[in-house]
Amino acid sequence: MEKQPKISSRSRKTPRSSIFMYVMSIVIALVGIAYIINSIYYFKTTIANYVAQGYPYELVASEVIPGQLLPGLLQPLGIIGIAVVIYGAALINHKLSRYLNSIVPCETVEDVASPATAIEEIAQKANDQDVTAVVSNPAEDSKEENK
16 A cells, blocks of 8 residues: 655645734724724814804814815825735735745655665665765865865
8 A cells, every 4th residue: 555645734724924914914904994983083073073162164174174084084094005015915925835835845744854764865875885975074075175
């Protein structure tokens, strides 16, 4: 009975960095939405206070809309735009990670050979020559070349 090669479940999982960016984009978008709601509520309260003091609604609205309502709406839209950019970066990260995992398969613990096994395989490939001659240290080789 042949062993089937294990397909790493890691290649199918969403990367942690993508999950973090998804969560942060949602949090930032919620903050932006709360900021929009707060600005609208503050605008309505300000209009009501000025009208209660006896100012005409048209005069108050013409002064408060460009000075308070528009910045109160455009700034949160910028925050929501940042959340959309982060969400897009998470999508790109996720797709790029899946693509790279399909090209270079992830090694699992079972797939990685121990150093002793690797040395034995190298020795067998070298027709049972001296293992130390086959497995050389690159640092020692460069020192010998410099002499």
